[in-house]
Amino acid sequence: MRRQNLLAAAGIAVLAGGFQAAANAGATTSGGAKAGAIPATIDSSASPSRVFSASRGGVTFRYRVRGAGPVSVQIRLYRRSGNSLIRTWKRHPKDGGWHTIHWDGSAHGKAQPDGHYVFRLEGRMADGSRVGRASQGNAGRNSFTLHKFIFPVRGSHSYGDGFGAPRAGHIHEGQDVLASCGTPLLAARGGTVKHNAYQSAAGNYIVITMQDTGLDAVYAHLKHPSHHPEGSRVYTGQRIGVVGQTGDATACHLHFELWSSPGWYSGGHPFDPAPDHHAWDRYS
Numbered sequence: 001m002r003r004q005n006l007l008a009a010a011g012i013a014v015l016a017g018g019f020q021a022a023a024n025a026g027a028t029t030s031g032g033a034k035a036g037a038i039p040a041t042i043d044s045s046a047s048p049s050r051v052f053s054a055s056r057g058g059v060t061f062r063y064r065v066r067g068a069g070p071v072s073v074q075i076r077l078y079r080r081s082g083n084s085l086i087r088t089w090k091r092h093p094k095d096g097g098w099h100t101i102h103w104d105g106s107a108h109g110k111a112q113p114d115g116h117y118v119f120r121l122e123g124r125m126a127d128g129s130r131v132g133r134a135s136q137g138n139a140g141r142n143s144f145t146l147h148k149f150i151f152p153v154r155g156s157h158s159y160g161d162g163f164g165a166p167r168a169g170h171i172h173e174g175q176d177v178l179a180s181c182g183t184p185l186l187a188a189r190g191g192t193v194k195h196n197a198y199q200s201a202a203g204n205y206i207v208i209t210m211q212d213t214g215l216d217a218v219y220a221h222l223k224h225p226s227h228h229p230e231g232s233r234v235y236t237g238q239r240i241g242v243v244g245q246t247g248d249a250t251a252c253h254l255h256f257e258l259w260s261s262p263g264w265y266s267g268g269h270p271f272d273p274a275p276d277h278h279a280w281d282r283y284s
Contacts, residue, residue, distance in 0.1 A: 040067045040131045045141040046119055053105020053112065053148050054190030054211040055236040061119045061142070064098045070126045075101060080116040080143075111148050111212035118143045148189060149276065150237050151284035152219065153254055155183035160253055163272035173270040174218065174257035175277055181223055181252035183243040188217055188256075188280065190235040193228050194264065202255070203247025206240055207264050214261030216268065221249045 044063040051059040065071050075089040086107050093099050105112055119142040123131030160176030187208060194216060195207040204222035209215075219226075223244025228234055245252045257264070258273040 040065060040071065040123070040125065042066075042121060042123055042131055042133050044119070044121055046144050048144065050145045050147070051105065052150050052189075052236040053146060055105075056190075056238065058102050058104040059117075059144050059146075061101050061103070062098050063100075063121055064096055065093055065123050065131060066096045071123050071131060073121060073123045076120045076122075077103065078118050078120060079112070080118060086112060086117070105146055105148070106212055109212065112146060114147050115145070116143060117146055147280075147283060148213075148236075149280045150186060150188060151277065151280040152186050152188045152256065153177050153179050153183060153243065154186055155179055155243075157183070159274075159277075160251075162274050163270070174220075174255050175273045177254045177256060177277070178251060179243045179253060181243055181245055183252075184239055185219060185222065185241045185243060185254060187234045187236060187238050187240050189213065190233070190238070191217075193226075193230050193232050193234060196226050196228060196230050198225065199247065201248040203249060204241070204244065205247075208234060208240075209263060214263075216257075216259040216263040218255075218257035218259070218264055220255035220257075221246050221253060 042063060042065055044061065046059055046061045048059070061075065063073070063075070065073065071093065073091045073093060075091070077086045077088075078084060079086055087103065089101050091099065091101075121142075125131065157177050157179040160178045161172050162175050163172060165172035189208075189210040191208045191210040191213075193206060194209045195205070198204050202218075202220040204225045205218060205220040206222065206226040206228065208217050208219075210217055219240065221244050222241040223246065224241065226241045228240055234240060243252050243254055249255075256273055256277065257270050258276065259268040259270050262268050
């Protein structure tokens with residue numbers, strides 16, 4: 001009898017012919033909860049930790065709900081500055097596997113400002129009870145930093161002539177960035193290729209209308225013609241060519257221009273890109 005009491009206390013059902021493990025699935029306590037049921041918990045994370053909007057992947061948020069039956073999930077994205085709600089997703093995961101959502105850095109057709117962002121997830125069971133979190137570390141794993149632009153020159157560089165420098169019969173309409181010929185060039189922001197051509201002064205150049213900004217970016221003196229045709233889509237951080245010395249150039253460098261809407265030689269006007277360039281350079 002003493003052996004049977006010990007077995008029962010350990011959660012083992014005692015039968016006339018011996019014993020067997022009590023089946024947790026379906027066994028309930030007097031309060032209605034399943035005996036030995038694993039509490040429902042949430043695992044989640046965001047990656048990468050630094051994101052460039054209008055990039056090919058954006059940010060990916062992964063989550064799973066373990067140990068639960070039917071559950072509804074609400075995911076909210078906040079900008080930490082001002083605790084501003086940016087977007088909400090509602091999901092109904094059917095299993096305990098991993099699920100994903102993707103965000104490209106825009107909301108309501110507008111690029112969101114640089115800053116720190118966080119995903120916050122709440123799960124509820126069919127009876128309305130909340131689902132707990134698996135770890136206190138979730139908040140950090142669910143956070144990321146967003147930037148709208150990346151510095152285009154991916155190598156050692158220095159700054160040359162800036163906007164407004166005198167030229168024969170005109171002024172310099174951009175910012176020169178000196179770098180070795182062959183240094184990779186990336187799209188400062190994704191968008192649509194407006195022009196891809198050769199001109200005697202600019203050499204090989206490409207003009208990209210940058211997504212959700214109304215601005216055109218001009219990259220000149222490329223070593224070779226860019227392989228992105230006019231009308232094609234490019235992404236933030238995507239390679240568009242390499243530094244060269246084509247056209248009217250005395251050294252290997254990128255000549256970079258920014259044009260206001262509606263764009264390059266189509267009603268817009270160039271403006272000094274140096275403040276933006278230096279800001280992008282600091283975090284890129």
